[in-house]
Amino acid sequence: MSLRNKITLKNANITHIVTVLRMEIQEDQFDGYEHLHVQVNDVSDEDLLEHFPSTNAFIQSGLNGGGGVLVHCAMGKSRSAAVCIAFMLHREPSALNPSEALELLRQARSLCEPNDGFMEQLELYHKMGCPDDVVNHPLYQRWQYERAVEESVACGRGPEIDNVRFEDEHEDTTNQDYNTPTEIKCRMCRRKLATLPFIIPHEPQEKRRQPRQMQKQFTDPSVGAIPCAHVFLHPLTWMRPSLFPSPSDNPDSKPEDNNNLFPDAPLSGRLTCPNTACGSNIGKFAWQGIRCSCGEWVTPAIGLARARVDVLDASVKRGALTTGAGIRLPPGFIRDHAKDSGASRESL
Structure with a gap:
């Protein structure tokens, strides 16, 4: 009008x-x-x-x-x-x-x-800083990748490999300062799997449907917070064989199947250590999402199991005699107690 x-x-x-x-x-x-x-x-x-x-x-x-x-x-x-x-x-x-x-x-x-x-x-545009170039911005490309995954999942299949953004292959992330002290390593072979820029943070939903004891641990500092069972990551290059297995990985595959390197990707599956000499199960993925142990739903979800990896502070030098962040303490272990009892690093 x-x-x-x-x-x-x-x-x-x-x-x-x-x-x-x-x-x-x-x-x-x-x-x-x-x-x-x-x-x-x-x-x-x-x-x-x-x-x-x-x-x-x-x-x-x-x-x-x-x-x-x-x-x-x-x-x-x-x-x-x-x-x-x-x-x-x-x-x-x-x-x-x-x-x-x-x-x-x-x-x-x-x-x-x-x-x-x-x-x-x-909101995303504002978070990006309202740039003049949107389509080449990493946050926009990540958003497009997540949209492609959502559409594929709605059709009952995993995404196409060309639609997945492997974060460590892009200049905007590889040029970041990777001297960050936080590292995630396979507990079996010590292969480095990820650093801080590739970790997806998520906030636990406070007390949602948690047992009374777990609720106390969320709110009482003396009890200590319960860490999430998984550390969620952006897609990385070493995950390709797990996320997009080729027919040659299947002993029952037929020769003609090998013409298609990456057939329909599975909706979910296991993540294995990229060290071929190790190959241990270190987590799982689910394009349709996973509900974390904290109650938060993460989509798409590529998670490393905390029981299978170590999250370390690489700035702590080996041989240090103090109990530092680089040492993975058992659940519930209190450093003050260790200090008072005279426990040393070697006894942990």
Whole structure:
């Protein structure tokens, strides 16, 4: 309706129009205006995030030229509101978050309400720092990988190998400071499996359906917190044989099967140590997700079992006589007790 009200558009000094609709439009409606057409549906799984840099640049060009910009969709509620919020975030990334920008937008148009998927994308865009290049940003690529996994799982199969982002193969992660002291090693052969940048943090859900004793351990510092049973990781190169087993790994496979190196990937399975001389079972994966022992649901889930690995502080030198973070203490072991009883490192 706004497009047809030419008098109002003129009075508002509209020179640029952004159309956020997946449909055929009559181009003659935009005669005399600079026009950008973004074809997306108003559904939560639509990728609007990739269009934010182009819409931001277009809106800014209209304002820089002394004109006004009309951003419209079908109802002026979800898609167009999300595009406006993205522009506001891009201009003031440190001053506003998506929720604050939405409240500010509602002062002019109270019915604005981007769908949940668009709000999540705006949160991700804000977390990325509102860059001019979205598609090459590691957080966007990781989000795309997770979306591909979700779609595959919905079809009852594992993802395709080309859709999985192996974090240690990308420059943005390999150039990070990997002198971080935190290391995860196979308990059997001491093969290093991961460092801190590849660990996926997750927060335990407080007391959710926990037995009374476990609830006490979550809240009472004297009892000590219960560590999660698994350490969850991003996909890494050494996991390929476990995540995408080739037919040659199956003794029952037929010769013609070997033409397809990676057939349908399993939805879940075991993770084995990449050291061929070891090959011990060190964890499990489930593309559809795993509920951690803390109660949190992690999707997709690639987890190393704490009982099969050691999480170490590599900055603690071997031969040190003090009880440091590099020593894996038994559950419930209290260092003060060890000190008072005269226990040394050799006795642990």
